[in-house]
Amino acid sequence: MTLDFWFDFSSPYAYLASTQIDGIAARTGATLRWRPMLLGAVFKEVGQVSVPMAAASPAKQLYYVQDMARWATWWGVPYRFPSAFPIRSILPLRTFLAYEALGLGDPLPFARAVYHAAWAEDRDITDPDVLRACGAPEAALAAAPEMKQALIDATSAAVAAGVFGAPTCIVDGTWLFWGQDRLDMVEKCLNGWVPPA
Amino acid sequence: MTLDFWFDFSSPYAYLASTQIDGIAARTGATLRWRPMLLGAVFKEVGQVSVPMAAASPAKQLYYVQDMARWATWWGVPYRFPSAFPIRSILPLRTFLAYEALGLGDPLPFARAVYHAAWAEDRDITDPDVLRACGAPEAALAAAPEMKQALIDATSAAVAAGVFGAPTCIVDGTWLFWGQDRLDMVEKCLNGWVPPA
Numbered sequence: 001m002t003l004d005f006w007f008d009f010s011s012p013y014a015y016l017a018s019t020q021i022d023g024i025a026a027r028t029g030a031t032l033r034w035r036p037m038l039l040g041a042v043f044k045e046v047g048q049v050s051v052p053m054a055a056a057s058p059a060k061q062l063y064y065v066q067d068m069a070r071w072a073t074w075w076g077v078p079y080r081f082p083s084a085f086p087i088r089s090i091l092p093l094r095t096f097l098a099y100e101a102l103g104l105g106d107p108l109p110f111a112r113a114v115y116h117a118a119w120a121e122d123r124d125i126t127d128p129d130v131l132r133a134c135g136a137p138e139a140a141l142a143a144a145p146e147m148k149q150a151l152i153d154a155t156s157a158a159v160a161a162g163v164f165g166a167p168t169c170i171v172d173g174t175w176l177f178w179g180q181d182r183l184d185m186v187e188k189c190l191n192g193w194v195p196p197a
Numbered sequence: 198m199t200l201d202f203w204f205d206f207s208s209p210y211a212y213l214a215s216t217q218i219d220g221i222a223a224r225t226g227a228t229l230r231w232r233p234m235l236l237g238a239v240f241k242e243v244g245q246v247s248v249p250m251a252a253a254s255p256a257k258q259l260y261y262v263q264d265m266a267r268w269a270t271w272w273g274v275p276y277r278f279p280s281a282f283p284i285r286s287i288l289p290l291r292t293f294l295a296y297e298a299l300g301l302g303d304p305l306p307f308a309r310a311v312y313h314a315a316w317a318e319d320r321d322i323t324d325p326d327v328l329r330a331c332g333a334p335e336a337a338l339a340a341a342p343e344m345k346q347a348l349i350d351a352t353s354a355a356v357a358a359g360v361f362g363a364p365t366c367i368v369d370g371t372w373l374f375w376g377q378d379r380l381d382m383v384e385k386c387l388n389g390w391v392p393p394a
Contacts, residue, residue, distance in 0.1 A: 046254040057243040059361040063375060069393040070382060164256040178260060181378045185267060196266040 001190055003030040006158050006168040007111075008039035009089040012068050012081070014167035015119040017180040018112065019077040021169070024183060028190035030171075034111055036093045037158035038151055039166050040086075045155070046164045051086050071180060078120035087118055092125050094147035098140040101150060110135045198387055200227040203355050203365040204308075205236035206286040209265050209278070211364035212316040214377040215309065216274040218366075221380060225387035227368075231308055233290045234355035235348055236363050237283075242352070243361045248283050268377060275317035284315055285323050291344035292328055295337040298347060307332045 005021045007014040025032035040050050049055040053064050065081060072079030092114045099107035113134035117123040123130050128141055158168075162176050169177045169186045175195055177186050189195060202218045204211040222229035237247050246252040250261050262278060269276030289311045296304035310331035314320040320327050325338055355365075359373050366374045366383045372392055374383050386392060 046256050048254050048257070057245050057361055059243050059359055060245070063359075063361070063373065066392070066394075067375075067379075073393050074382065162256055162260075164254055164260070176260065178264075179378075181376075182264075185271065195263070196270050197263075 001028070001030050001172045003028075003032045003186070003190060004035050004161070004168075004170040004173075005032060006035045006037055006161075006163050006166060006170070008037055008166050009092050009111075009114050009118055009125060010039055010087040011166040012119060013071075013180045014039075015115045016068065016071045016075065016077070016079070017167040017169075017183060018115050019075060020180070020183055021167075022108075024187050024190065028187060030190045034108060035154065035158070036096050036151070037155045037163065037166070038090065038093060041152070041155045042158055042163060042165075045159045048164065052165075054086075078116070080120055080122050082118060082122045084124070088126050090151070091128070091144060092131055092134075092136075094144040094151055095131055095136050095140045097147040097150045097154065098143040099137075101147065102139055102143055104137050104140055110140075198225070198227050198369045200225075200229045200383070200387060201232050201358070201365075201367040201370075202229060203232045203234055203358075203360050203363060203367070205234055205363050206289050206308075206311050206315055206322060207236055207284040208363040209316060210268075210377045211236075212312045213265065213268045213272065213274070213276070214364040214366075214380060215312050216272060217377070217380055218364075219305075221384050221387065225384060227387045231305060232351065232355070233293050233348070234352045234360065234363070235287065235290060238349075238352045239355055239360060239362075242356045245361065249362075251283075275313070277317055277319050279315060279319050281321070287348070288325070288341060289322050289328055289331075289333075291341040291348055292333050292337045294344040294347045294351065295340040296334075298344065299336055299340055301334050301337055307337075 003025055007018060021032065043050050053061060069079060096107050096111055114125055117130055117134055118125045125131065131141060161170060165178050167180060171186060171189045175189050200222055204215060218229065240247050250258060266276060293304050293308055296307065311322055314327055314331055315322045322328065328338060358367060362375050364377060368383060368386045372386050
């Protein structure tokens with residue numbers, strides 16, 4: 001079975017899910033694909049506010065901040081809310097796409113390092129030097145500006161697949177699950193559970 | 198430890214949680230209180246749209262409908278999205294409060310029956326005859342109009358406690374959890390887990 005993991009480095013909940021997704025694929029034998037998208041553009045496309053957290057009521061905003069920290073503790077992963085939010089993720093997303101376009105090897109170690117830098121170490125992932133420290137090859141950084149259309153296309157593919165938020169997991173091109181809080185269902189689905197239609 | 202379960206009969210996710218909450222209290226030895234509130238008034242108070250589902254993008258609305266059915270299957274509980282939505286819950290909520298005000302006994306069998314009628318049988322819980330079939334005593338139904346202020350007060354208490362949605366669980370007056378998808382955390386918290394501040 002396939003597991004598409006739609007992500008944007010700007011999403012705290014996608015970071016949290018990213019710490020679990022490889023394990024889920026390993027345990028279930030699923031073919032995992034990390035699929036980048038520009039979340040802000042997805043929101044625009046589906047007719048949603050661009051920073052949902054900023055649009056929430058004060059009580060809900062406070063809750064989200066607590067909730068993210070709880071999930072990090074729940075899974076035992078490092079986490080720190082960044083000093084600058086929302087995070088601008090265009091450069092690392094384009095760099096990720098350049099990996100694939102130029103055949104520079106597996107981009108996942110880079111992706112995991114970028115997530116860690118942004119959401120555990122409060123480092124500025126708009127800074128090319130930070131991306132270098134995350135393992136980005138010079139060729140990928142140099143090609144990033146040419147990946148503008150590739151990122152637009154990747155984002156359109158997300159919307160076409162029914163994605164409206166991050167993280168989104170799609171099992172076998174059929175079952176869409178939104179959120180780090182649906183990963184138990186994702187794993188069960190990969191183990192043969194057929195959700196109701 | 199105490200477990201406050203803030204609910205409104207109008208909320209599908211609160212219905213789903215209501216099928217689990219008694220078991221959680223039983224397993225953990227928590228003192229459970231079902232606490233009614235008028236969710237629409239809570240939304241108004243905290244500055245949120247009155248029917249979040251109706252305000253969501255089409256893709257997200259479709260997802261919510263699937264997601265609710267998935268949770269019902271996940272927990273093996275009956276579920277059917279009602280033919281009339283949103284559900285007007287003022288009468289059953291006031292009837293619930295009348296139980297307490299008049300000392301008519303434990304209102305929980307009534308509450309569970311109302312939830313089942315609304316979310317498993319698509320019955321009209323604005324109809325007093327349906328509430329009678331759910332076990333409402335005549336005295337509670339007769340006193341329901343006098344419970345207007347009591348429901349306003351209960352709703353204010355919810356907002357004062359930090360509630361902004363349904364279902365909300367509050368453990369020991371301290372830890373607030375929003376959603377049927379946080380019940381694992383609620384149970385862990387009742388078993389001694391201290392969430393990060």
